[in-house]
Amino acid sequence: MNQFAAGYDSGTQTAVLLFFTFLVTCTLLLSVFAGPERDDLAEFYTGYRTLTPFKNGLAIAGDYISAATVLSTTGIIALFGYDGFVLATSTGMSLVVLMFLLAEPLRNAGRFTMGDVLARTMRGRSVRIAASVVTLAACLPFLIVQLSGAGSLLTAILGIHLDGARTVSIAMIGTLMVAYAAMGGMRGTALIQIIKIVMLLGSSAVVAALVLSRFGWSADALLRAAQAGSGAGEAYLRQGLELGRTTEGKLDFIGLQLTVVLGVACLPHVTMRLYSAPDAPAVRRSMSWAVGAVTTFCLLGTVMGAGAAAMVGARLITGADPEGRTSVLMLARAFGAAAPSIGETLLYAAVCGTVFVTLLSSVSGLTLAAASSLAHDLFGHAMRDGRAAARTELAVARWAAVGVGATAVALAALVQDWNVAVMTTTALAIGASAVAPALTYSLFWRGFGRTGLLAALYGGTGCVLLLTVFSTAVSGGPTALFPDRDFHWFPLQTAGLVSIPFGFLAGWLGSRYDRRRRDGTAAESRRRYEAGEARLLAGAG
Amino acid sequence: MTYYGDTWHHWQPPPPAAPPPRPPVRPTELRRLRSAYRLLRRVSALTALGYFVLFLLLSVLARDTMGTRVAGELTLGTLMGLSQLAVTFAAVRWYERSARRSVDPLARRVRQQTESAGGAAR
Numbered sequence: 001m002n003q004f005a006a007g008y009d010s011g012t013q014t015a016v017l018l019f020f021t022f023l024v025t026c027t028l029l030l031s032v033f034a035g036p037e038r039d040d041l042a043e044f045y046t047g048y049r050t051l052t053p054f055k056n057g058l059a060i061a062g063d064y065i066s067a068a069t070v071l072s073t074t075g076i077i078a079l080f081g082y083d084g085f086v087l088a089t090s091t092g093m094s095l096v097v098l099m100f101l102l103a104e105p106l107r108n109a110g111r112f113t114m115g116d117v118l119a120r121t122m123r124g125r126s127v128r129i130a131a132s133v134v135t136l137a138a139c140l141p142f143l144i145v146q147l148s149g150a151g152s153l154l155t156a157i158l159g160i161h162l163d164g165a166r167t168v169s170i171a172m173i174g175t176l177m178v179a180y181a182a183m184g185g186m187r188g189t190a191l192i193q194i195i196k197i198v199m200l201l202g203s204s205a206v207v208a209a210l211v212l213s214r215f216g217w218s219a220d221a222l223l224r225a226a227q228a229g230s231g232a233g234e235a236y237l238r239q240g241l242e243l244g245r246t247t248e249g250k251l252d253f254i255g256l257q258l259t260v261v262l263g264v265a266c267l268p269h270v271t272m273r274l275y276s277a278p279d280a281p282a283v284r285r286s287m288s289w290a291v292g293a294v295t296t297f298c299l300l301g302t303v304m305g306a307g308a309a310a311m312v313g314a315r316l317i318t319g320a321d322p323e324g325r326t327s328v329l330m331l332a333r334a335f336g337a338a339a340p341s342i343g344e345t346l347l348y349a350a351v352c353g354t355v356f357v358t359l360l361s362s363v364s365g366l367t368l369a370a371a372s373s374l375a376h377d378l379f380g381h382a383m384r385d386g387r388a389a390a391r392t393e394l395a396v397a398r399w400a401a402v403g404v405g406a407t408a409v410a411l412a413a414l415v416q417d418w419n420v421a422v423m424t425t426t427a428l429a430i431g432a433s434a435v436a437p438a439l440t441y442s443l444f445w446r447g448f449g450r451t452g453l454l455a456a457l458y459g460g461t462g463c464v465l466l467l468t469v470f471s472t473a474v475s476g477g478p479t480a481l482f483p484d485r486d487f488h489w490f491p492l493q494t495a496g497l498v499s500i501p502f503g504f505l506a507g508w509l510g511s512r513y514d515r516r517r518r519d520g521t522a523a524e525s526r527r528r529y530e531a532g533e534a535r536l537l538a539g540a541g
Numbered sequence: 542m543t544y545y546g547d548t549w550h551h552w553q554p555p556p557p558a559a560p561p562p563r564p565p566v567r568p569t570e571l572r573r574l575r576s577a578y579r580l581l582r583r584v585s586a587l588t589a590l591g592y593f594v595l596f597l598l599l600s601v602l603a604r605d606t607m608g609t610r611v612a613g614e615l616t617l618g619t620l621m622g623l624s625q626l627a628v629t630f631a632a633v634r635w636y637e638r639s640a641r642r643s644v645d646p647l648a649r650r651v652r653q654q655t656e657s658a659g660g661a662a663r
Contacts, residue, residue: 082600082618082619085618085619085622086596086597086600086622089593089596089622089625090593090597092625092626092629093589093590093593093625093629096589096629096632096633097586097589097590099633099636100582100585100586100589100632100636101582101586104578105578219613219614219615220613220614220615223613223614223615223619224614227614234608237608237614237616237618237619238604238605238607238608238616238618239600239601239604239607239618240604245604250601250602253601254597254598254601257597261590261593280648281640281641281645284636284637284640285637288633288634288636288637291629291633292630292633295626295629295630299626533571533575534571534651534652534655537571537574537575537578537648537651538571538574538647538648538649538651538652538655539648539652540648540651540652540654540655540656
């Protein structure tokens with residue numbers, strides 16, 4: 001990060017710092033004033049049911065586009081060209097799949113959390129516990145990777161080079177994220193997500209327009225300069241730079257894209273936003289706004305990534321961060337490289353502010369999803385059988401946010417010097433291999449039994465964790481988490497290609513086992529499914 | 542707040558021990574709604590996902606073909622990626638329009654039946 005931080009003048013840094021303070025004050029005030037009433041659980045878990053589909057769609061898009069998406073995807077586009085283009089397409093696709101396949105029945109079946117959806121056809125606390133465990137398993141790695149990235153980013157932007165500065169920034173961002181989640185609940189974070197997505201689309205549009213105008217509004221000139229700047233030449237516009245052209249590389253690439261398509265939209269903090277729409281037509285309208293916002297951002301991100309390759313160059317980008325996560329910031333900086341004018345300084349401050357708000361909002365969304373599941377599924381239902389007082393459950397949810405936040409901050413500070421990019425794919429793979437099969441079967445298959453559900457949730461998660469630990473992303477390669485060790489036997493970086501089929505298969509086999517055993521649980525699940533079908537499909541009752 | 546939103550607020554999770562018997566909905570309406578939704582899901586998801594999977598597989602397996610230049614620096618692969626945008630928007634529009642026409646009226650009828658049957662049962 002040092003090269004990136006070099007060449008900063010103090011005026012720019014003051015502007016950025018002032019802007020950060022302004023943003024933090026505004027968003028904190030918002031989340032306090034918009035926070036739910038003392039004991040209104042529905043307001044805490046779902047926020048405003050009165051939000052128009054347009055605003056709700058923006059909030060969904062805000063939750064959906066994480067800081068990891070903004071920073072990593074543009075970085076991958078800048079460094080690896082075509083592979084990044086495909087990744088941006090997959091990111092957009094995932095929300096479309098959510099909209100077409102799951103969104104409406106999910107809204108009708110769910111109340112607050114994933115546990116509510118899954119437990120509607122099955123009895124027993126084991127279902128609630130499993131839902132909570134998988135929610136945590138998906139949210140925590142994603143939270144840790146973004147927090148630890150936030151630490152390095154903040155110190156780089158502000159140009160602080162003291163020992164422990166990163167740990168302090170991680171703790172500061174962690175405190176803010178807990179504050180947003182615990183005070184604001186879904187109501188407060190909805191507003192922050194809307195602000196974030198508007199800022200993100202606005203500043204991306206300006207940067208992308210500036211990039212294009214720099215190249216005379218000609219995509220040709222931009223692509224030519226990007227090929228030259230990336231140092232890869234022709235290969236920049238062909239698949240294979242990121243993971244190589246070996247058979248493993250090809251399989252890994254396909255597996256990664258499938259994991260993204262099935263995984264991103266199934267992450268609990270995204271699906272949780274759907275429950276706040278008043279009915280199925282409203283969720284449909286919201287989702288089409290969200291898809292519009294997300295695909296627009298993916299297009300702008302592609303232009304920005306190519307612009308970073310063209311104007312900054314791969315050598316400088318990898319010098320600052322081997323994964324290219326600072327490329328957006330370096331691009332914003334490249335406009336005023338020689339002698340920054342007021343406008344260029346403002347542009348840089350705006351881009352930094354956008355990245356900062358994106359980081360804050362995505363980590364607080366994740367914290368909220370994890371805390372809600374702990375309070376509602378684990379405490380409210382598994383421990384108190386759904387009989388906890390609303391006020392108690394709300395207090396538990398707030399303390400759970402503190403607990404989740406503290407754990408995540410501690411772990412993020414611990415791993416801040418490691419290459420933790422593998423945690424992003426782990427979280428996505430859990431979404432695709434455990435959450436996706438469980439939700440799909442639960443919503444569309446009346447024969448789905450309890451053993452099947454537990455097998456899909458625990459089996460999918462376990463398969464992802466096992467394969468990832470012994471994959472090339474963790475050991476046995478220069479970019480691995482432990483580059484000096486080698487204990488891998490799984491030849492790919494992403495577990496998805498094996499774990500997604502495994503999760504679906506486990507759910508199916510488990511349900512068959514339920515039916516074979518004939519102890520009545522399978523029949524009961526089926527009866528409950530049929531009894532609830534009018535509600536599932538029509539929102540009736 | 543809409544009427545449905547209101548009923549939703551009063552909805553409580555069924556007690557875990559014995560699920561209450563649901564008021565009967567005329568099965569034909571529910572079945573028609575189910576198959577309308579299924580058709581909608583299949584067509585829209587197959588269109589959008591099918592195009593994407595084709596794009597992904599071609600990118601990996603037919604790398605040289607996808608790398609041929611179509612216009613200036615624009616390669617076939619980049620062009621296919623860009624047209625994914627158009628396919629997505631078209632699919633979303635189609636999905637919304639057909640859902641309004643085929644699913645929503647059926648869902649409304651099922652809801653009315655459930656509510657009137659529920660009122661009679663109570």
